[in-house]
Amino acid sequence: MSSKRGMIIVLEGLDRVGKTTQAQKLVQSLRNQGKDTELIRFPDRSTMTGNLINQYLCGQTKLNDHVIHLLFAANRWEKFDQMLEMVKAGVAYTSAKGLDFDWCCSPEKGLIKPDCVLFLTTDINAISKREDFGQEIYDRKEFQKSVYEAYEKLVDKNYWNIIDTTNKTIDDVHDEILKVVHNRLENISKNISYLW
Template sequence: MPLINSDTNNVNNRGAFILFEGCDKAGKSTQAKKLFEYLKNNGHSVELWKFPDRKTTIGQIINEYLANDKDLDDKAIHLLFSVNRWECRKDMKNLLLSGTTLIVDRYAYSGVSYSVAKGLDLDWCCSSDRGLLSPDIIFFMDLTAEAAEKRGGFGEERYEKKSLQEKRIVESSLKLIENCNQLPLKEDLWKTT
């Protein structure tokens, strides 16, 4: 069944929400940037976003945590990552409804999979992201932890550890992507008819 935009009558006016997910150093940022440049060069209204958004107040706290400058409880940092997405939700929705395509590097799936890999409960992790905008398509970029380790910059941030990457890839990310209904994001821009 086709999906229809609930806020406008013409589905062609709505921008697409394109998400790149996957393990660290797998090429998400590179591929997202290439798609952004391609669409922009071909006359499309498009923006490139990356989560966490380190420009916000919450994003700055997350950045300190990722750089190992600040220690936080696992549940607290999970909630901060979620709040960081929530503080961008309204702008994302407005851009999509205005016809701008959003290419997003990481989103709620990464947040949940990292937290689950650290031992937090899946249902608890998903609960703070319920109601976020749902991507139209997800590109999952996979890479072994060994290959990621060989790429430049691996290990500079807190989560770029081989053991966590292996656990995250095997136990969390692929399961979430394969069973997207486990992370019930809200489809408030679309409805099924």
């Protein structure tokens, strides 16, 4: 019996950069290798807080920036026991709106720290041309630029991996992701770490 624990992998990046596509491909590849894998997306719009977040993102309701940030954090806490969540996405998006960076980190304190963050990057102009861009309130080029700058503050070289998707095919990006994940799987610690 293996003494290795499960691994928490988070895909981060701007809206429409390809996180969902790459997450689905990664899950399928790992399952094909016989690894028990689960995909959880955030926000999880199926929960009560997720429903409120969805209404906000679709412009159906207005909320104070502090309130929506806390709802995003609560949405992740709802899935705490499942250990697969995108722990830093909320910090980047809300601090991009001008809220204090440290304040944005505080509701995430104690959440499980990912073993590997795959930060997908690309040209912001390319993102704005993708299908469905502009349907949610964060789908604005200037805001996405601010989010990218906030992500740059979060990058921790110990477990973040920057993957530039510019001018690469979906399969090329997937191959790069698989290399990083396989390396991390070989070197996973037995200990679980927590944020901040």
